[in-house]
Amino acid sequence: MSYLQIRNVWKTYEDNVILEKLNFTIEKGEFCTLIGPSGCGKSTFLRMLLGQENPSRGTILLEGEPLSNEPGSDRGVVFQKYTLFPHLRALENVMLGLEMEHSVFLGKAFGSSRRRIKEEAMEMIKAVGLEQSAHKYPSELSGGMQQRLSIAQALVKKPKILLLDEPFGALDPGSRSDMQELVHGLWQTYGLTAFMVTHDVKEAFELGTRLLVFDKVRNDPHSPNAYGATVVNDIKLDKNKRKNKGEEHVDHDETIIA
Amino acid sequence: MRLINLNAGRFSPLLKIVPFVILGLVYWIAADARHALNPEDKLLPTFEAIGEAVKTMVMEPDELTEEPILYTDTVASLTRIAQGLGIATVVGLILGIVQGTLPLFRSLLSPFSAAVSLIPPIAILPILLIIFGLEESAKVALIAIGVAPFLIRDTQQHSMELSEELLIKVQTLGASTWQIILRVVLPHVMPRLLDALRLSLGAAWLFLITAEAIASSEGLGYRIFLMRRYMEMDVILPYVAWITLLAFLMDWILAMIIRRAFPWYRKEK
Numbered sequence: 001m002s003y004l005q006i007r008n009v010w011k012t013y014e015d016n017v018i019l020e021k022l023n024f025t026i027e028k029g030e031f032c033t034l035i036g037p038s039g040c041g042k043s044t045f046l047r048m049l050l051g052q053e054n055p056s057r058g059t060i061l062l063e064g065e066p067l068s069n070e071p072g073s074d075r076g077v078v079f080q081k082y083t084l085f086p087h088l089r090a091l092e093n094v095m096l097g098l099e100m101e102h103s104v105f106l107g108k109a110f111g112s113s114r115r116r117i118k119e120e121a122m123e124m125i126k127a128v129g130l131e132q133s134a135h136k137y138p139s140e141l142s143g144g145m146q147q148r149l150s151i152a153q154a155l156v157k158k159p160k161i162l163l164l165d166e167p168f169g170a171l172d173p174g175s176r177s178d179m180q181e182l183v184h185g186l187w188q189t190y191g192l193t194a195f196m197v198t199h200d201v202k203e204a205f206e207l208g209t210r211l212l213v214f215d216k217v218r219n220d221p222h223s224p225n226a227y228g229a230t231v232v233n234d235i236k237l238d239k240n241k242r243k244n245k246g247e248e249h250v251d252h253d254e255t256i257i258a
Numbered sequence: 259m260r261l262i263n264l265n266a267g268r269f270s271p272l273l274k275i276v277p278f279v280i281l282g283l284v285y286w287i288a289a290d291a292r293h294a295l296n297p298e299d300k301l302l303p304t305f306e307a308i309g310e311a312v313k314t315m316v317m318e319p320d321e322l323t324e325e326p327i328l329y330t331d332t333v334a335s336l337t338r339i340a341q342g343l344g345i346a347t348v349v350g351l352i353l354g355i356v357q358g359t360l361p362l363f364r365s366l367l368s369p370f371s372a373a374v375s376l377i378p379p380i381a382i383l384p385i386l387l388i389i390f391g392l393e394e395s396a397k398v399a400l401i402a403i404g405v406a407p408f409l410i411r412d413t414q415q416h417s418m419e420l421s422e423e424l425l426i427k428v429q430t431l432g433a434s435t436w437q438i439i440l441r442v443v444l445p446h447v448m449p450r451l452l453d454a455l456r457l458s459l460g461a462a463w464l465f466l467i468t469a470e471a472i473a474s475s476e477g478l479g480y481r482i483f484l485m486r487r488y489m490e491m492d493v494i495l496p497y498v499a500w501i502t503l504l505a506f507l508m509d510w511i512l513a514m515i516i517r518r519a520f521p522w523y524r525k526e527k
Contacts, residue, residue, distance in 0.1 A: 077426065081421065
């Protein structure tokens with residue numbers, strides 16, 4: 001049985017069909033990149049995986065179980081907008097998820113369990129290369145560093161799937177490629193199953209093992225909202241190309257899209 | 259150079275005291291001029307006369323309480339304002355967070371507290387006096403009722419400012435509603451609530467002095483209204499200055515607490 005099954009999923013708002021007839025399965029450890037024109041529903045799809053929105057029709061099964069209809073700790077997320085807790089230092093931001101699991105009432109750990117949680121969080125901080133800034137507040141970190149912290153925060157909970165909604169969209173090109181390296185490394189180290197929405201086609205090919213292209217198949221010019229988008233292209237990418245990522249794919253990749 | 263680019267620089271501390279000095283000078287000249295015409299003038303007492311009155315207020319025990327009157331009045335007033343603001347803060351914090359964070363309770367309570375906040379607090383002072391009599395509770399209640407609606411609405415607003423992404427994120431970290439309130443909403447709201455409290459100080463003093471003027475037997479507001487009957491400006495003026503100083507100190511202490519307890523708060527902006 002597949003890890004994640006998308007079964008005939010539709011998303012409609014009143015008469016507007018956003019997504020229609022989504023049918024595919026994802027295996028554990030796949031890195032899916034989602035591309036498509038603006039407004040084609042790829043972020044909506046991500047939000048449905050997250051539980052922020054629910055399918056209007058159809059079901060999504062994770063390990064054979066239907067997804068819960070609100071966000072939960074089995075699905076981690078990194079948004080484009082930095083979602084850090086401004087009152088907590090970097091390390092505490094990562095500890096938070098573990099602390100809340102440890103202490104139901106206070107959401108805060110003390111004594112030896114706090115030390116244990118601190119160590120675990122520190123390891124995660126190191127994995128994203130923030131050990132020098134562990135004691136800084138988010139407002140003192142650069143955009144790239146904040147996004148690293150956001151990833152550490154999500155990964156420390158060991159989510160079954162990691163959802164990335166244009167995570168590098170707000171970064172400058174330099175930190176962008178650093179972050180791509182980092183995410184790629186983390187995916188390999190932790191064997192993540194990930195979904196990433198991006199506008200950058202090159203990035204989608206370089207990072208993904210599976211590329212899902214969203215677009216509308218049918219279009220009625222008199223009623224533009226009558227048909228929704230669906231996956232028009234499902235491309236399996238070479239999983240072993242990873243080491244020397246990049247250029248050799250790009251040229252013919254563009255032709256596939258076109 | 260344009261005026262908007264001109265800074266006081268190292269003269270800044272000097273500039274700050276200029277208006278105060280001018281006010282003092284103007285008063286001195288005016289008092290002097292009136293006393294030249296009429297040595298018995300009570301409207302603008304000289305600094306010497308004020309000094310004498312202050313000495314009596316601070317040093318000489320009152321016949322009834324055996325404490326200096328300034329001391330009795332200050333303790334009475336500060337106790338009332340502290341209790342009133344304390345109640346308002348707790349109510350503002352709890353209802354503000356509940357209305358701001360839980361949509362179900364927002365639907366239930368938000369229009370109600372918006373309506374209540376429009377009642378002019380002084381208009382219900384008679385009701386409070388009827389219910390609580392002339393005891394302390396009527397004065398404390400007026401301050402609490404006067405300030406709480408603003409704190410509730412302000413805290414609700416700030417709770418609702420938390421971005422949807424942030425609330426989703428914390429849910430993906432496994433947080434329950436209670437944990438979200440405790441670890442995300444509360445720290446976000448606390449320094450802002452203290453800021454709102456600072457803004458409420460003016461209103462709180464207004465309610466306090468009004469209540470004391472109408473129904474009281476001691477307190478700063480009671481005293482200045484009592485002294486008005488005898489036109490004792492040499493007591494009223496230092497009392498007003500003292501009230502202003504107390505209000506300033508309360509504001510300063512709150513600002514200090516915010517700085518010390520929430521070091522991340524100013525950086526965030």
